Amino acid sequence: MKALALVFLFLISLNLQAETIQSFQVLKENSQMHLIAERFEVKERNKTGFLVYVLKERVAEFRKLAPQAKMLSSDINLNLKNKMALAGYHSFEQIKKMAKVLEMTYPKLAKVVPYGTSRKGLPLFAIKLSDNVEVIEDEKKVMLTSATHGDELITTEVLLALTESLLKGYDSNQRFKKILNNTEIYIILVVNPEGFTRRSRYSGGIDPNRQYPWPGHPNRRTPVPAIDSIMKFYKKIDFDGSIDFHASGKMVMFPWGYTRDLIQTADHQVFDRLTTDMAKENRYKHGPISRVIYVAKGSSADFYYGHNSGLALGIELTTSKVPRASRIPGVVKEASEMTWKYLEHFSR
Ligand SMILES: [Zn+2]
Known part of the structure; x- marks a missing residue:
């Protein structure tokens, strides 16, 4: 034995x-x-x-x-x-089960929405959160994603905890009620299941967050099925905004990443005001990706913003990709207020 x-x-x-x-x-x-x-x-x-x-x-x-x-x-x-150190983290199997459990526990507010399969046939799915979740209402559509890089395990834990807070708090918390009554939120806990199950940043050796098209380069990409599927999904729902959670670095960033040029002024001001406000409590650095870090081509925010001018952010959480499990609640707290502020932007 x-x-x-x-x-x-x-x-x-x-x-x-x-x-x-x-x-x-x-x-x-x-x-x-x-x-x-x-x-x-x-x-x-x-x-x-x-x-x-x-x-x-x-x-x-x-x-x-x-x-x-x-x-x-x-x-x-x-x-x-x-x-x-990993004991407090969820596996992909557990994440799939928890999505089902949330759907069963909150049938009016949560619904699992499949949108494809990964390179090796793992399921790609979102959890849609909204009042009257079964119908598509005339409300702003927002997408929150984590684990585009499969080794950034903390991002999935944070997004899962935020999802649970919204659902659990719906009846008692006026703020959450307003958010869920006025927006349709799609949560994607694992963008890159291949990477996530292998604890790897990559998918088939390719960095998924360098494979999105950017202005002037619509095709310069190696196909990554999980990324193709999420791009198709984004276009189909026609999202008004998105946050792609990464780790680490404590930064809230917006386009462009591919150039140091600024996006058009009116949009820049909206992004700048919003991210400044979001970073008020947690003191994250904020600004365009190319200026806060360095020029990076092919990241998700550039594609989402370039496609339909969506309010696309990339957030780098905390100071480690996989903090000790005992630190997870602290990182969730660090991420909460800025995420609620972001969602409130669409539910006013
Ligand atoms: Zn990342």
């Missing part, structure tokens, strides 16, 4: 093998920065330059562009490899 349990534990730990990602500080004087940003993940802009994440297998390639870069961490995903 004991031997069997050990084999089982071993299998679990194999299953949790995550990628090794190293972090580097690249000096702002580096003349190859634009190439680094094209090929690697620039996490944040700081006083002396940029924090960049690099997959261990690609460190040699990175080193050619940044020989002087200082390594800050030899493995930022240590928590992903620690069963204890």
